[in-house]
Amino acid sequence: MKLQLVLPQEENYQPLNEGWWLPLGLTSIGTSVKASHPDVEVEILDGRHVPNDEISNRLDGDIVGFGPSVTSYVPALRMAKELKEKSPSSLVVFGGPYVTPMSGTILMRRSFIDGIVAMDGEESLEKIVAGGLSGEVPNLTFGGELISEDLQAHARERGLDIVRGPVRKTPRRMIRVKDAPFPDISLLPDLEKYWQDFWRTYPQHDGKGIIATAAQRGCTYRARKGGGCFFCSRVDNKYRVTDPKEYAEYVKLLEGKFGANIIEESSDDLVANKNWLRRFADAYEELGLTVEYRLFGRADKIDEETISLLKRIRAQSVFVGYESGDEDMLKVCNKSLSLDRARHSTKLLVNAGIEVVGAFILGFPGESERSVDNTVGFAQEMYEMGVGTISYAILTPLPPSPAWQFMRAQPLAVLQSRLRRGVTLGTDYGNSDVLDPVELQQDFVGAFCEVEYDYLTDRLRELSEISEVDTGDFVPSAN
Numbered sequence: 001m002k003l004q005l006v007l008p009q010e011e012n013y014q015p016l017n018e019g020w021w022l023p024l025g026l027t028s029i030g031t032s033v034k035a036s037h038p039d040v041e042v043e044i045l046d047g048r049h050v051p052n053d054e055i056s057n058r059l060d061g062d063i064v065g066f067g068p069s070v071t072s073y074v075p076a077l078r079m080a081k082e083l084k085e086k087s088p089s090s091l092v093v094f095g096g097p098y099v100t101p102m103s104g105t106i107l108m109r110r111s112f113i114d115g116i117v118a119m120d121g122e123e124s125l126e127k128i129v130a131g132g133l134s135g136e137v138p139n140l141t142f143g144g145e146l147i148s149e150d151l152q153a154h155a156r157e158r159g160l161d162i163v164r165g166p167v168r169k170t171p172r173r174m175i176r177v178k179d180a181p182f183p184d185i186s187l188l189p190d191l192e193k194y195w196q197d198f199w200r201t202y203p204q205h206d207g208k209g210i211i212a213t214a215a216q217r218g219c220t221y222r223a224r225k226g227g228g229c230f231f232c233s234r235v236d237n238k239y240r241v242t243d244p245k246e247y248a249e250y251v252k253l254l255e256g257k258f259g260a261n262i263i264e265e266s267s268d269d270l271v272a273n274k275n276w277l278r279r280f281a282d283a284y285e286e287l288g289l290t291v292e293y294r295l296f297g298r299a300d301k302i303d304e305e306t307i308s309l310l311k312r313i314r315a316q317s318v319f320v321g322y323e324s325g326d327e328d329m330l331k332v333c334n335k336s337l338s339l340d341r342a343r344h345s346t347k348l349l350v351n352a353g354i355e356v357v358g359a360f361i362l363g364f365p366g367e368s369e370r371s372v373d374n375t376v377g378f379a380q381e382m383y384e385m386g387v388g389t390i391s392y393a394i395l396t397p398l399p400p401s402p403a404w405q406f407m408r409a410q411p412l413a414v415l416q417s418r419l420r421r422g423v424t425l426g427t428d429y430g431n432s433d434v435l436d437p438v439e440l441q442q443d444f445v446g447a448f449c450e451v452e453y454d455y456l457t458d459r460l461r462e463l464s465e466i467s468e469v470d471t472g473d474f475v476p477s478a479n
């Protein structure tokens with residue numbers, strides 16, 4: 001049996017300059033399938049290194065899984081449709097955070113998709129490989145009879161673009177990440193292609209092998225009652241960890257067998273759980289690891305002890321979400337962070353020689369010229385304090401974030417925003433699976449900010465000019 005797993009390249013948007021990230025989700029599910037079904041041939045096709053057209057031509061698997069993001073969903077649909085036309089017996093499955101909150105909406109609109117896996121994919125795909133789509137597969141949305149052309153036309157008259165009747169959803173079940181095998185990097189051909197993107201962006205690390213890992217899933221802040229940032233579009237609010245010693249052994253393998261010099265850690269906040277970090281630092285030293293770490297960390301969790309733990313694991317850089325330089329906007333963001341606390345943590349990191357990537361978001365409800373001034377001023381202050389890279393974006397209210405829910409709860413405001421920018425109302429949010437991130441940003445800003453969208457994009461440019469290296473927002477491509 002052949003299983004192909006696809007991450008298409010985004011279309012209509014310029015690719016982000018962060019192509020060194022490995023497709024960890026696809027690698028993790030491919031590894032689990034291989035572990036339980038060693039005879040299955042697993043092929044991972046990453047659009048950042050194989051052109052979308054070539055991927056399309058190569059698709060012929062018995063099972064083909066797509067894991068698109070918001071910007072690569074449309075090419076994924078096209079590829080899946082073409083595949084189903086040329087190879088009707090291929091089972092087409094979608095998964096990942098973008099499709100998870102919309103699984104029913106998608107399946108009812110797309111006749112060429114057979115099933116959608118919500119949240120964790122490891123156990124689900126293992127079961128699909130073993131026995132196809134059935135009620136036994138956790139996290140699955142499937143079924144739904146195709147309706148007649150007449151019924152489809154009737155639905156369209158009522159503004160509903162559907163091809164299927166009601167679909168089935170099996171119980172949602174999270175895996176214990178301690179039980180899942182660590183991603184087998186040998187499933188990814190030609191690591192150096194990924195590394196070249198890293199060397200282009202950070203020439204000071206030229207020649208160093210960088211490999212992404214997932215030591216934890218979720219963040220402790222989101223898992224607690226009332227926690228979670230306003231813009232966060234993670235699909236679950238659980239917090240799960242790998243065993244720190246086993247994780248260290250895996251990293252040893254990445255160093256020895258795959259040439260990793262740097263680990264890009266995808267955990268949402270690697271610094272909050274000091275107990276885990278302490279045990280990992282112990283294992284790191286016992287095993288004589290030498291890799292440097294790039295990680296995400298919440299500023300409110302960084303103190304002297306965290307710094308000493310980070311030094312022990314050779315932390316090279318920490319991505320800190322400051323989000324805003326305005327205290328009122330930080331409250332709207334539900335960030336549980338004050339500017340003084342952010343300053344304190346930044347000073348600790350910079351004094352320890354750890355590079356800081358500082359991220360800012362414009363476009364919270366109530367955003368005004370004054371709050372934007374505060375954010376640009378704070379970003380400048382952080383840069384002068386030693387933050388090396390400024391990352392910036394306009395708030396994109398993707399499902400299932402609190403921002404998305406806030407927007408959906410106030411349809412009149414969104415409608416007025418759309419009418420103000422002269423958009424014809426075709427499908428409303430919630431009734432479409434194709435979300436345009438820039439349109440989402442524009443509607444949200446138009447409905448809930450005191451400034452215009454163009455004002456925010458101008459000010460975003462100021463943020464982008466603060467540091468030499470910057471990582472930024474969606475940029476529509478020229479054609």
Ligand code: B12
Nearest residue numbers: 023024025065066067069095096097098117120121233234
């Ligand atoms: C690394 C990362 C990136 C990397 C790229 C990663 C890549 N190409 O693979 C970069 C920096 C480029 C990036 C960009 C963006 N990202 Co990002 N990113 C992450 C991050 C930090 C880690 C992802 C990861 O590797 N996780 C570990 C793996 C094991 O988990 P996983 O990917 O979720 O996969 C599991 C399941 O989702 C599922 N699954 C995944 N794919 C598939 C496919 C099939 C067929 C099946 C069955 C199952 C399945 O099974 C996997 C194993 O359980 C996550 C947050 C997080 N910690 O997860 C955000 C996250 C995925 N990103 C997010 C967003 C919004 C973006 C951007 C749109 C941001 C922006 N403003 O530009 C862009 C999109 C650009 C693009 N083309 O992808 C959101 C997605 C939300 C959503 N609901 O869609 C997240 C969740 C962050 C958040 N807190 O909101 N991102």
Ligand code: SF4
Nearest residue numbers: 219222228229232268
């Ligand atoms: S964005 Fe906020 S809530 Fe979401 S994972 Fe990061 S720190 Fe946690």
